[in-house]
Amino acid sequence: MIDRPNLQYDDKSHTYRLNGEKLLGVSTVSKLGDTEAWGVASAWSFRLTYEGVVDLLAEGYEITTKDDLREALKRTKRTPWHTVGDAKDRGNAVHEALENLAQKNEVPILENFPEAQRGYVQGLCKWYLDYRPVFLATEIQVVSEKHLFAGRYDMIVEIEIDDEQTPPGP
Numbered sequence: 001m002i003d004r005p006n007l008q009y010d011d012k013s014h015t016y017r018l019n020g021e022k023l024l025g026v027s028t029v030s031k032l033g034d035t036e037a038w039g040v041a042s043a044w045s046f047r048l049t050y051e052g053v054v055d056l057l058a059e060g061y062e063i064t065t066k067d068d069l070r071e072a073l074k075r076t077k078r079t080p081w082h083t084v085g086d087a088k089d090r091g092n093a094v095h096e097a098l099e100n101l102a103q104k105n106e107v108p109i110l111e112n113f114p115e116a117q118r119g120y121v122q123g124l125c126k127w128y129l130d131y132r133p134v135f136l137a138t139e140i141q142v143v144s145e146k147h148l149f150a151g152r153y154d155m156i157v158e159i160e161i162d163d164e165q166t167p168p169g170p
Helices: 024-032 037-060 068-076 080-104 114-131
Strands: 009-010 014-018 133-145 149-158
Touching: 009 133, 009 149, 014 133, 014 149, 024 037, 024 149, 037 068, 037 080, 080 114, 080 149
Parallel strands: none
Antiparallel strands: 009 014, 133 149
């Protein structure tokens, strides 16, 4: 008999609880102790902002105060938060398409996705056709009772590679 921990997941707040105690997520734990963990994210955010400012000025926006600048960046959706939102939407769409392939053997219909997401879904389909993965498990929750963190990984797949194929990888 496998003894499973009493792990609950709240999708709305994206949090895990073990016996009622809130746990850290895997992404948070992976950053602990790393003083440079947000260095790349900070640089990306800074770059997006200054590029947004340059674009606003080139488009003739009159910016005389910090508040003017902040509002113009928000109005024109040139903040890091807007970009993160777009990336999150894109990631969720590809994830949903992959989940439908794995669980229902349902091939995504590109026209059902916004134009900005179609290339990513198409890339997923190409990977699927090139490697014909056999899905063994999806959305697997993991927890460390000892270290009090939890998360999930997307899938376990089996891929048969012949001598003429290059194994998938980064």
